[in-house]
Amino acid sequence: xxxxxxxxxxxxxxxxxxxxxxxxxxxxxxxxxxxxxxxxxxxxxxxxxxxxxxxxxxxxxxxxxxxxxxxxxxxxxxxxxxxxxxxxxxxxxxxxxxxxxxxxxxxxxxxxxxxxxxxxxxxxxxxxx
Amino acid sequence: xxxxxxxxxxxxxxxxxxxxxxxxxxxxxxxxxxxxxxxxxxxxxxxxxxxxxxxxxxxxxxxxxxxxxxxxxxxxxxxxxxxxxxxxxxxxxxxxxxxxxxxxxxxxxxxxxxxxxxxxxx
Numbered sequence: 001x002x003x004x005x006x007x008x009x010x011x012x013x014x015x016x017x018x019x020x021x022x023x024x025x026x027x028x029x030x031x032x033x034x035x036x037x038x039x040x041x042x043x044x045x046x047x048x049x050x051x052x053x054x055x056x057x058x059x060x061x062x063x064x065x066x067x068x069x070x071x072x073x074x075x076x077x078x079x080x081x082x083x084x085x086x087x088x089x090x091x092x093x094x095x096x097x098x099x100x101x102x103x104x105x106x107x108x109x110x111x112x113x114x115x116x117x118x119x120x121x122x123x124x125x126x127x128x129x
Numbered sequence: 130x131x132x133x134x135x136x137x138x139x140x141x142x143x144x145x146x147x148x149x150x151x152x153x154x155x156x157x158x159x160x161x162x163x164x165x166x167x168x169x170x171x172x173x174x175x176x177x178x179x180x181x182x183x184x185x186x187x188x189x190x191x192x193x194x195x196x197x198x199x200x201x202x203x204x205x206x207x208x209x210x211x212x213x214x215x216x217x218x219x220x221x222x223x224x225x226x227x228x229x230x231x232x233x234x235x236x237x238x239x240x241x242x243x244x245x246x247x248x249x250x251x
Contacts, residue, residue, distance in 0.1 A: 017142060017151065017169070018140060018151050018153050018164065018166075018169060020138050020140065020153070022134035024134075033134065033135045033136070035134065035136055035138075035155070037138075037153065037155075037164070039164075039169055039170050039171060040168060040169030040170050041169075041170065042170070042171075044164075044171065046136065048135070049135075050135065050158070051135045051136045051156070051157050051158045052157060052158050052159055053157040053159060053160045053162065053225070054159070056174075056196075056225075058197060073174060073196040073197050074176070074196060074225070096170075098171065
């Protein structure tokens with residue numbers, strides 16, 4: 001048995017092992033943390049400034065529609081930010097995406113910049129998603 | 130340069146009866162998130178919540194709910210079996226469990242529990 005502390009565990013020998021990737025960025029004077037768990041055929045992405053998990057959305061591509069299917073499985077359903085973000089990330093990656101968005105939902109400008117930061121990380125480290 | 134990650138996670142991989150099995154535990158302030166898989170996926174997502182009640186009975190009760198995936202009785206039994214100790218040890222935090230196993234035998238469950246213990250983040 002081998003345990004790996006978090007950080008970049010991609011070096012662990014495994015064919016399709018789960019890998020974890022963390023990064024942070026100061027966006028609009030706020031330090032935003034990102035935590036990505038790469039899974040087989042998808043990934044889990046947590047976004048927040050503190051270690052809270054207040055919602056979880058999931059999205060998958062649809063055979064019948066170019067728009068991916070998305071739903072909130074945990075949290076307040078009146079907040080559409082997590083499921084909308086998951087949907088757009090599925091559209092971009094064609095993968096199953098789990099998103100937990102733990103920043104103020106009222107700031108749509110922040111959400112936009114956060115999304116840009118995720119896309120930038122995807123370009124920098126495509127193997128982590 | 131890069132700040133320390135705000136959330137902690139630990140993972141482990143082990144072959145059980147020849148099947149590669151992975152456990153990833155992630156700590157949040159209000160949840161412990163555990164991925165338990167032989168497919169590399171989250172699979173069925175279950176929440177395990179301790180019931181908040183001020184009783185004099187020391188045995189806590191847990192509510193399990195399938196948030197995503199097939200809602201089978203065995204899923205609830207399995208989820209309770211492998212995660213109640215996590216909730217108890219982490220100050221009665223609810224647990225979010227991603228469960229996707231090829232082998233649901235009792236013997237495997239015991240090994241899997243040991244793996245979760247080995248990935249303690251709480």
